Amino acid sequence: MKMIVIADDFTGSNDTGVQLAKKGARTEVMLSASQKPSRRADVLVINTESRAMPADQAASAVYAALSPxxxxxxxxxVYKKIDSPFRGNIGxxxxxAMRASQRKLAVIAAAIPAAGRTTLEGKCLVNGVPLLE
Structure with missing residues (x-):
């Protein structure tokens, strides 16, 4: 397995899987962490359905899905898919994910320019308007 993607919802996991497959990656999307993957894929996308969970439960779900x-x-x-308008338990x-993968650095990039979602000077913008307005 070359890449593991952890997404917090169905839409994000499938969208990420489709985008990677379009680029030629053999991609498999697991709709839950309990599914058994085929192990033929280059990229495994795991949906934790953790966006609406309390933060501690979401963290546990991500750790359990990723650590094996x-x-x-x-x-x-490791690619931790986040919601571009920052919904969910991102932190x-x-x-x-960093703990499970024993990584010391995470790069966070929340943007989908084609959908009008960008980040400028640390602020999330939707169609040019700051998300917090």
Missing amino acids: WCETSPAPL AEVTA
Whole structure:
């Protein structure tokens, strides 16, 4: 497995899987962490359905879904899919993903320019308007 993607909802997991498949990656989307993957894929996308959970439960779900895949050598690249307008438990889930993968650095990029979602100077914009307005 070259890459593991952890998404907090059905839409995000499937959208990410489709985008990676369009680029030629053999991608498999698991609709829950309890599914058994085929192991033929280059990219495994796992839906934790954790967006609406309390932060501690969301973190546990991400850790449980990701940690078994990070015990292999070489460890896969980890992509923690986040909601571009920052819904969900982003901090708790990214921290859990870093802990599970034993990574020291996370790069957060929340943007889908084609959908009008951008980040400028640390602020999330939707169609040019700050999200917090």
